[in-house]
Structures are given as structure tokens and as C-alpha cells.
Amino acid sequence: MTPPSDFATGEGPASFRTTPAELLFVCLGNICRSPLAEGVFLHLVRDAGLESSLDADSAGTGGWHAGEPPDPRSVEVARRHGIELRGPARQVQREDFDRFALILAMDRDNQEELRRRRPAVATRGRILLLREFDSEAGQDLDVPDPYYGGPSGFDQVFEMVHRSCVGLLRHLHGPSQEQPPESQ
Ligand code: 4NP
Numbered sequence: 001m002t003p004p005s006d007f008a009t010g011e012g013p014a015s016f017r018t019t020p021a022e023l024l025f026v027c028l029g030n031i032c033r034s035p036l037a038e039g040v041f042l043h044l045v046r047d048a049g050l051e052s053s054l055d056a057d058s059a060g061t062g063g064w065h066a067g068e069p070p071d072p073r074s075v076e077v078a079r080r081h082g083i084e085l086r087g088p089a090r091q092v093q094r095e096d097f098d099r100f101a102l103i104l105a106m107d108r109d110n111q112e113e114l115r116r117r118r119p120a121v122a123t124r125g126r127i128l129l130l131r132e133f134d135s136e137a138g139q140d141l142d143v144p145d146p147y148y149g150g151p152s153g154f155d156q157v158f159e160m161v162h163r164s165c166v167g168l169l170r171h172l173h174g175p176s177q178e179q180p181p182e183s184q
Contacts (some may be wrong), residue, residue, distance in 0.1 A: 021053065021054055021055075021101040021102065021172065022054075022055045022056065022057065022099060022100050022101060022102075023041065023054065023055070023056045023057075023100060023101065023102045023103075023104060023168075024056070024057050024058065024059060024092075024096055024099075024100040024102070024103045024104065024125070025037040025038045025041070025056065025057075025058040025059075025104050025106070025130065026058065026059055026060065026061060026092060026103060026104065026105050026106065026110050026114060027058075027060055027061075027105075027106040027107070027110055027143075027145075028060055028061055028062050028106075028109070028110060028145065029060045029062055029064060029065045029089065029147065030058055030059050030060030030062075030065060030066075030089035030090060030091070031060070031065045031068055031069075031070050031071045031074070031087075031089050031147075032070070032071045032073070032074050032145070032146055032147050032154070032157070033074075033106040033143050033145070033146070033157055033161065034058035034059065034060065034106060035058050035070040035074060035085045035086065035087060035089070036070070036074045036077070036078055036085065036157065036158060036161050037058065037104070037106070037130060037143075037161045037164075037165065038056045038057065038058040038085070038086060039078050039083045039084065039085040039086065040078070040081075040083060040158075040161050040162050040165045041056050041165040041168065041169070042055075042056050042086075043082075043083045044165055044166065044169050045169065048169065048173065050169075050173055053173070054169075054172065054173075057100070058086075059089075059090050059091060059092040059093075059096060060089060060090070060091055060092065061091070061092055061110055061113040061114065061117075062091065063090075063091035065089045066088070066089050066090055066091055067088050067089065067090075068087070068088055068089050069087040069088055069089075070085040070086075070087050070089070071147070073146070073151055073154045074154060074157075076151075076154070077151075077154045077155060077157075077158045078158070081158065081162075092114065092117065094117075094119060096125065097117075097118050097119055097123035097124070097125045098123050098124050098125065099124075099125075100124070100125045101124060101125060101126070102125065102126050102128065103125045103126065103127045103128070104128055104129070104130040104168070105127060105128070105129055105130065106129075106130055106142070106143040106145075107129070107142035107143055107144070107145070108129065108141070108142060111127060111128075111129055114127050115127060129141045129142075130143060130161065130164045130165075130168070131143060131160060131164050132164075133164045133165075133167035133168040133171060134160060134163045134164040134167060135163055135166075135167050136163055137160075137164075143157055143160050143161060143164075144156070144157065
């Protein structure tokens with residue numbers, strides 16, 4: 001893992017370890033990948049007893065599925081791992097760029113769209129790719145969109161998202177002074 005350089009700027013790892021931080025997971029529709037990432041991350045946070053210092057939400061760059069619950073295939077793969085997903089879906093809002101300390105995009109298209117929409121004035125949220133925290137990621141840092149594929153795509157997404165959330169949590173609250181991924 002090559003964790004994000006802009007974390008280490010005074011708003012970086014040290015501050016995440018001492019103040020409550022809200023994280024926003026973002027994909028395209030907010031029904032497949034980002035609700036899964038939110039659910040997995042919150043599950044890990046609860047297991048680690050860190051609910052008081054970390055919270056999470058998710059959103060989509062698109063609004064077509066706003067108001068809908070998570071996709072049943074994401075619900076199913078999460079349930080098999082003992083994780084309940086939250087909904088309903090919503091679209092990213094302007095306020096999100098200030099409300100969230102860290103905005104984690106599922107793929108590069110999502111990340112580019114977030115960068116385009118980020119208000120020109122300085123905002124708090126750092127925009128990174130979730131898989132920058134995946135210990136097994138190679139060159140390709142996208143969580144692939146599973147919407148038009150079969151159920152095995154959701155298993156693959158779960159594994160990537162889980163490894164990434166483990167890495168992310170370790171980065172935010174781990175014992176070592178890891179440097180965050182090169183991005184933004
Ligand atoms: P997500 O997946 O971005 O992981 O929620 C998708 C959900 C819906 C669509 C595409 C991707 N769609 O085209 O409606």
C-alpha cells in the first residue's frame with residue numbers, strides 16, 4: 001500500500017487519530033459499491049470499538065437511484081459476511097465537500113467527477129481512491145462497477161472493498177505512522 005500524501009499536511013493522520021472524522025464513500029449510483037464500502041467500514045469500526053471517533057456515509061455522483069435501497073446483490077454479499085447495509089441512495093451534494101474529512105471514490109471516473117464538482121473555494125474533504133488503501137492492489141485502483149455483471153462480480157467487489165477498508169482503518173487508527181496514498 002502506498003498511502004495519500006496530502007494526509008500528512010497537518011490535516012493528516014495525526015488529526016484523524018485525535019478528532020472524530022466523517023468519511024464519505026462515493027460510486028456512480030450509490031446502490032452497489034459505496035453502500036457496501038460504508039457497511040464494511042462501519043462494521044470494522046464497530047469491531048474495533050471506534051464508533052465515537054469515526055462515522056461514514058455514502059453517495060453517488062449520479063442521482064438516478066436516489067431514494068432506493070442498496071442493490072439486493074450487495075445486500076446479499078454483505079449479509080453473508082454478517083454486515084447490514086444502510087440506505088437509501090442519495091446524490092453527492094455541494095455541502096459534502098466540507099462535511100466530510102475524507103471522500104473515497106470507488107473508481108477514477110467517480111474521482112474525476114468529484115474533482116469537477118468540488119467547489120472552487122477551499123473545502124475540507126480530501127478526495128482519494130478507496131483502493132489506494134488496498135494492500136493487494138496493483139496498478140489498477142478501480143473497484144469495478146458490478147451493476148451489469150453476475151453475482152461473482154459482487155464477491156470480487158466485496159473482497160476489494162474489505163481489504164481496502166481494513167487498510168484505511170489501519171491508516172486512520174493504526175499504531176504505525178503510515179503515509180497516505182499519492183492522490184488528489
Ligand atoms: P454503483 O453501481 O455505482 O456501484 O452503485 C451502479 C448502479 C447503477 C448503475 C450503474 C452502476 N446504473 O447505470 O443505473
